[in-house]
Amino acid sequence: MRALVNRGDGGLGVDLTEVSEPDPTPAELVVDVAGMSVNRGELRLLAARPEGWRPGQDVAGTVREAAADGSGPPAGARVVAWVDQGGWAERVSASVDRVAVLPEGVSFSAAATLPIAGMTALRALRVGGELLGRRVLVTGAAGGVGRFAVELAARGGASVTAVVRDAIRADGLAQLGAARVVFDIGEAEGPFDVILESAGGSSLTAAVRLVAPQGAVIVFGNSSGEAAEISFGDFVGRPGARLEGFFVYASAQPPSFGEDLERLTDFVARGELNPHIGMEVSWTKAEAAFAAVAERRVNGKAVLLID
Ligand SMILES: NC(=O)c1ccc[n+]([C@@H]2O[C@H](COP(=O)([O-])OP(=O)(O)OC[C@H]3O[C@@H](n4cnc5c(N)ncnc54)[C@H](OP(=O)(O)O)[C@@H]3O)[C@@H](O)[C@H]2O)c1
Structure with missing residues (x-):
């Protein structure tokens, strides 16, 4: 073969x-x-x-x-x-x-x-916590994981802000349920209860400054390859906020990968995930x-x- x-x-x-x-x-x-x-x-x-x-x-x-x-x-x-x-x-x-x-x-x-991108979106959102009525920010929202995260969070009842590079990258995100699409994380209006962050560098720094008290910044990637500057002062006014590293192989298990794959394929079959x-x-x-x-x-x- x-x-x-x-x-x-x-x-x-x-x-x-x-x-x-x-x-x-x-x-x-x-x-x-x-x-x-x-x-x-x-x-x-x-x-x-x-x-x-x-x-x-x-x-x-x-x-x-x-x-x-x-x-x-x-x-x-x-x-x-x-x-x-x-x-x-x-x-x-x-x-x-x-x-x-x-x-x-x-x-x-x-x-x-679905496997890596869909499961990462599903499981990273789970680690972030409840979605109904909450405010969610997704960076890298034009990409594989990002688009799934936007649609799953919106379906879960969250108000979702998506960060993309430009209007071409924004194509289709509103239809997936994004309430707002911004072309720079600096344009996002926080605070956010859950932030899915994968761009890294200055995006991660900005994400920490946008998280709500008791909120969560779930860091699952560093697409830019850049280091982020973060200090204790960034958490002033957001007591209890957490910064959590997410690894799809290790986080939020069980259920098994097969059960989550079945869940995702069912969403697709019902037109709830596109x-x-x-x-x-x-x-x-x-x-x-x-x-x-x-x-x-x-x-x-x-x-x-x-x-
Ligand atoms: N922790 C885990 O278990 C896990 C699992 C899966 C993926 N990941 C990571 O999650 C990230 C997203 O994965 P993916 O497969 O969805 O990737 P992808 O399809 O390439 O999407 C990445 C998105 O990030 C945005 N981005 C912003 N700044 C960037 C930069 N400097 N360089 C490259 N992209 C940048 C891009 O959108 P714009 O062009 O609109 O900015 C792009 O849409 C990657 O870093 C990947 O390694 C981690």
Whole structure:
């Protein structure tokens, strides 16, 4: 079978190469992959990992072999799966507790956007706390996680302010439920009960200065790569506010990844969550998709299709 394999050039180079078939454990099924999505974090891994490493965490496709222990969906089921790596391949093994069966009407492309980005948005909001009637700020709102966070928070009853770079990046955010879209965090009118922050640097500093007393700044990324200046004085007037680091692999569990994937796919099937696919290309054009994500040219998610 073929897979995208890291060229190991310190950049975003991959080669479509013949590799060995998956070797599932008894609690893993094997998926014939149809679609997969790209996450900003995976680009960092590509640049850092050695030649021959196989990337890819978000996959959707059809079960080729059910798990040998009898658990999970049967062969032929349409599924979405979260895998640790090696998912950008014609076939991949996936643990049954990180798989959800796709409801009718949810495409492989839409499903492939959900694992990392959808789960990060869902779980980071959970860590932030209650949403009903509360004020939520989302930075990086044009991106994969950001768009899901805006829509999930708005659906949960929050008044959401979204921070994006410009009007092109703002496209569709009002329809997802954003009450306000601003082009600089300095234009956001706080205080906010929950802030999802991933731009880092001056954005993180500004976020702390916008949080309400007892509110939460959930820090889940540093897309800018910049350090933030924060001091005790920034918390004056906001007693009890917390600054919390969020890691999707480690935070807010249980439920299992599979249960949350099922929840997200159900939202999509009911039209309550609308994956925004800003770019969809053949996996033979993967490097073009990586460049577009890295250069902030993709609104929402970039999807790769196996053709
Ligand atoms: N902690 C975790 O477990 C976890 C899980 C998933 C993702 N993440 C992190 O969360 C962040 C978002 O991930 P994603 O996959 O949604 O990425 P993405 O699709 O590339 O979105 C990132 C967004 O951040 C905004 N941004 C603001 N300043 C930026 C800068 N200096 N450089 C790049 N982007 C900037 C961009 O929007 P504008 O162009 O409109 O500014 C872009 O829409 C990333 O940092 C990622 O590593 C963390």
